Amino acid sequence: MGRALTNNAMEITMGRTFLRTVTLMLLSLIALYILKQSLQFYTPISIAEAMLHIRTDDILSLGFLLDLAYFFLLTIFLHLLWSLIITVSCSPWFQIIDKDNIRTQIWLIIMFAHIALVLSANAYLYPTSLLGFMRDTPLASPMGLFSLSLLLSFQFIWGVLSSLNRKVLLTLTLTCIALVLFFNLHRILPLHQTATSKPNIFIIGIDGLRPDHLALRDKKNTLTPHLNSFIAQSITYDKTYTPQGRTYVAWMSLLTGQYPVNHGARFNLTPPELVHKALPLVRELKQQNYKTSYAMDERRFNQIDHEYGFENIIGPKIGAADAIIANIADFPLINLFVNTPFSQLLFPYLSLNRAYGKAYDPYLFNEKVVSSLSTTRANFLSVHFCQLHWPFTSKEFIDPKQVNWKGNYNHFMYQGMLEKVDKQFNHFIELLSDRGYLNNAIIYLISDHGEGFMLDRDKLIALSSLSDKQSKLSVNSWGHGNNVLTQEQSDVLMAYRRFSDGKTVQEGKKISGTFSLIDIAPSLFDELNLSLNKSDKQFDGIILPKSTQSKDSNIFERNIFVESSLPVNAINTSFIDDRKVLSETASDYEVRENGRAVLQAERYPSLVSQKQRSVYYQKWQLAMLPDYDSLVLVNTLQKSWQPISSYHGDAPWQKMLAWLCAHYRDDYQFDKHNACKDTSRQVREVSSMLSSP
Amino acid sequence: MDNIKVFGAQFILISIIVLLLASMITPAWKVYQIRLSINSGTPSGDSLAERYLILGDWPASTNGFNIVEHNQYFKITTNKIPAMQNQDGLK
Numbered sequence: 001m002g003r004a005l006t007n008n009a010m011e012i013t014m015g016r017t018f019l020r021t022v023t024l025m026l027l028s029l030i031a032l033y034i035l036k037q038s039l040q041f042y043t044p045i046s047i048a049e050a051m052l053h054i055r056t057d058d059i060l061s062l063g064f065l066l067d068l069a070y071f072f073l074l075t076i077f078l079h080l081l082w083s084l085i086i087t088v089s090c091s092p093w094f095q096i097i098d099k100d101n102i103r104t105q106i107w108l109i110i111m112f113a114h115i116a117l118v119l120s121a122n123a124y125l126y127p128t129s130l131l132g133f134m135r136d137t138p139l140a141s142p143m144g145l146f147s148l149s150l151l152l153s154f155q156f157i158w159g160v161l162s163s164l165n166r167k168v169l170l171t172l173t174l175t176c177i178a179l180v181l182f183f184n185l186h187r188i189l190p191l192h193q194t195a196t197s198k199p200n201i202f203i204i205g206i207d208g209l210r211p212d213h214l215a216l217r218d219k220k221n222t223l224t225p226h227l228n229s230f231i232a233q234s235i236t237y238d239k240t241y242t243p244q245g246r247t248y249v250a251w252m253s254l255l256t257g258q259y260p261v262n263h264g265a266r267f268n269l270t271p272p273e274l275v276h277k278a279l280p281l282v283r284e285l286k287q288q289n290y291k292t293s294y295a296m297d298e299r300r301f302n303q304i305d306h307e308y309g310f311e312n313i314i315g316p317k318i319g320a321a322d323a324i325i326a327n328i329a330d331f332p333l334i335n336l337f338v339n340t341p342f343s344q345l346l347f348p349y350l351s352l353n354r355a356y357g358k359a360y361d362p363y364l365f366n367e368k369v370v371s372s373l374s375t376t377r378a379n380f381l382s383v384h385f386c387q388l389h390w391p392f393t394s395k396e397f398i399d400p401k402q403v404n405w406k407g408n409y410n411h412f413m414y415q416g417m418l419e420k421v422d423k424q425f426n427h428f429i430e431l432l433s434d435r436g437y438l439n440n441a442i443i444y445l446i447s448d449h450g451e452g453f454m455l456d457r458d459k460l461i462a463l464s465s466l467s468d469k470q471s472k473l474s475v476n477s478w479g480h481g482n483n484v485l486t487q488e489q490s491d492v493l494m495a496y497r498r499f500s501d502g503k504t505v506q507e508g509k510k511i512s513g514t515f516s517l518i519d520i521a522p523s524l525f526d527e528l529n530l531s532l533n534k535s536d537k538q539f540d541g542i543i544l545p546k547s548t549q550s551k552d553s554n555i556f557e558r559n560i561f562v563e564s565s566l567p568v569n570a571i572n573t574s575f576i577d578d579r580k581v582l583s584e585t586a587s588d589y590e591v592r593e594n595g596r597a598v599l600q601a602e603r604y605p606s607l608v609s610q611k612q613r614s615v616y617y618q619k620w621q622l623a624m625l626p627d628y629d630s631l632v633l634v635n636t637l638q639k640s641w642q643p644i645s646s647y648h649g650d651a652p653w654q655k656m657l658a659w660l661c662a663h664y665r666d667d668y669q670f671d672k673h674n675a676c677k678d679t680s681r682q683v684r685e686v687s688s689m690l691s692s693p
Numbered sequence: 694m695d696n697i698k699v700f701g702a703q704f705i706l707i708s709i710i711v712l713l714l715a716s717m718i719t720p721a722w723k724v725y726q727i728r729l730s731i732n733s734g735t736p737s738g739d740s741l742a743e744r745y746l747i748l749g750d751w752p753a754s755t756n757g758f759n760i761v762e763h764n765q766y767f768k769i770t771t772n773k774i775p776a777m778q779n780q781d782g783l784k
Binding site: 035038040041098099101102105106109110112113115116119127128129130132134135137139232327330357358391393396397398399400401405406407408409410413467500572573576631 | 695699702703706707709710713714716717720721724725728732736737738741742745746747748749750751752753754755756758760766767768769771772
């Protein structure tokens with residue numbers, strides 16, 4: 001009877017203990033949230049504000065709501081599971097002790113010890129987490145974490161043994177072993193590629209990498225020793241331009257070999273129905289039995305996925321919920337799960353996501369990408385590293401001693417991140433090499449765009465005296481994709497390297513000329529003897545020469561087109577306030593049923609009409625700006641500009657204008673100032689040339 | 694005797710609870726004080742550390758250099774560079 005009473009009292013107390021644990025857990029989370037808010041002072045965005053700017057229809061997008069609901073429910077579930085673990089840990093003590101006050105004290109000790117462990121682990125693994133305040137304490141050290149983990153693990157195992165019968169225990173143990181084996185299967189399977197007759201093809205992109213920050217342009221640039229070494233052994237094409245300084249558009253141009261006017265992607269987040277998603281390069285390589293993969297560590301502005309023909313996609317999930325979840329997810333227990341083997345299942349928006357910089361592990365991303373490659377077939381991998389993208393966050397703060405501080409936050413952080421992306425690149429190449437993927441390989445190393453930092457050395461000089469109106473033209477801007485006159489936004493890296501038996505088979509050299517990212521696809525077609533179908537659009541790019549002795553006039557006499565993207569004033573500043581960005585751009589976007597944000601199709605023509613357009617030819621750039629009534633001529637060697645109305649030199653600007661007018665002739669309202677009216681004959685000639693087979 | 698033992702056990706348990714709480718609250722309070730010390734009152738922050746914080750992360754690393762302690766040497770000056778008023782910079 002006494003024993004029965006004791007058992008009943010214990011069962012009731014365990015239930016109460018669980019409820020008390022959940023309550024205290026909730027209070028702790030609220031306290032942590034308040035602390036986080038107080039540390040930020042001014043949060044760039046909040047969920048409530050985001051909801052104010054987003055249209056009701058978009059908020060009600062099923063995919064968007066499901067994504068948010070999944071995140072919140074999973075977070076709740078994990079905290080409930082944790083509460084259960086704490087409760088189970090208390091059970092052996094409750095069997096020994098029958099005094100309620102002592103049971104409560106023991107429960108509090110176990111509870112607070114658990115919270116201390118999770119906070120310390122978060123601080124140790126993710127020091128840039130806002131809730132990593134335990135970072136300088138003894139608990140947030142390997143010894144402290146090990147000791148506390150051991151103690152609490154022992155406590156939990158003791159609780160399990162005392163609570164469950166043997167059959168349940170055996171089932172649980174076998175399930176745990178099976179799960180561990182399943183999620184670590186890739187470590188057991190062979191990792192080394194067997195010999196293939198066809199070369200692996202790797203197109204490696206580094207977001208925002210400016211060539212003038214590499215030794216390629218100035219030997220004094222030493223922040224990227226591994227990139228410098230790689231490039232020194234490659235054929236580099238100088239100068240190369242991106243057709244548009246936006247990641248998705250640049251990659252589409254690269255993969256199709258076409259300008260944006262031809263492949264249809266004129267902005268990031270272009271509505272998918274407006275884009276020609278069939279990529280002949282991917283199609284042809286698949287027919288040659290290549291495994292085709294696309295990997296990117298940030299997906300807010302690049303939606304290339306299986307629909308573009310790739311078999312294998314690596315990276316965080318694509319969706320509008322990304323920005324919201326990444327802004328609110330910084331809680332210790334969530335962070336601890338982000339880099340676990342099952343993180344892509346639990347937190348698909350946070351896993352492998354550079355935009356969630358505090359928990360992003362670049363080496364884990366590399367490992368995931370390389371592990372996904374085929375070991376028996378040749379691979380075509382397009383991979384893009386985004387650590388250099390604003391806001392330049394990472395698991396550990398940059399090393400400030402490596403860079404000179406000159407008051408420019410963006411540029412300073414960018415330089416600091418150069419070191420990190422250089423190490424990531426080197427690690428990636430080493431993985432490829434160690435696993436045999438460079439025994440027969442072609443590598444293109446590119447950047448998708450540059451970045452404007454309003455540096456003195458970047459400024460264009462006005463050559464002629466300007467009217468009041470003309471002097472207000474901003475030729476230098478922050479960011480990328482928003483100003484064709486800011487040369488550093490469009491100037492990119494393009495390097496080629498061929499491997500055989502793990503070694504480079506061509507000497508490193510620089511080939512001077514005028515190149516574009518659109519030249520890679522036709523070059524691959526040529527090198528691999530691939531053919532376009534009759535229904536495929538012809539390439540806009542050229543076949544890249546491999547020799548400096550090339551007399552191909554294409555590389556010197558060709559024109560290259562560069563256009564701007566969506567004009568957003570809120571990003572042209574040293575501090576990007578997400579609140580202002582959302583306020584300015586929300587009306588241009590919609591959230592589809594699948595939860596993805598895209599530009600509204602009905603806004604598309606109007607947005608296209610607001611683009612800046614330009615053409616490069618030899619050392620000249622001619623730009624047509626929708627809100628500036630004169631064409632602008634830039635001398636890229638002198639770094640100077642003037643309105644065409646005051647130009648009296650021998651630059652072939654009329655020819656360039658004809659090209660510009662012909663290339664963009666189908667764009668809605670592109671010639672607002674009638675600059676093309678005097679070139680109609682030349683435009684017809686060029687158009688006819690472009691249209692002929 | 695039993696009461697003394699119980700009292701002793703409770704004293705130890707309560708001490709452990711207080712120790713655990715202090716081990717978490719003390720560093721949290723210290724971090725909050727540090728944050729107050731570098732607060733400039735501007736929404737975009739006027740120093741490297743403050744802006745990094747406003748953007749959602751704490752500028753911590755294991756390389757031994759504490760950017761917050763040296764905050765006065767990392768003041769942002771590029772806030773004074775005007776942004777474009779529209780895509781072409783004309784008002």
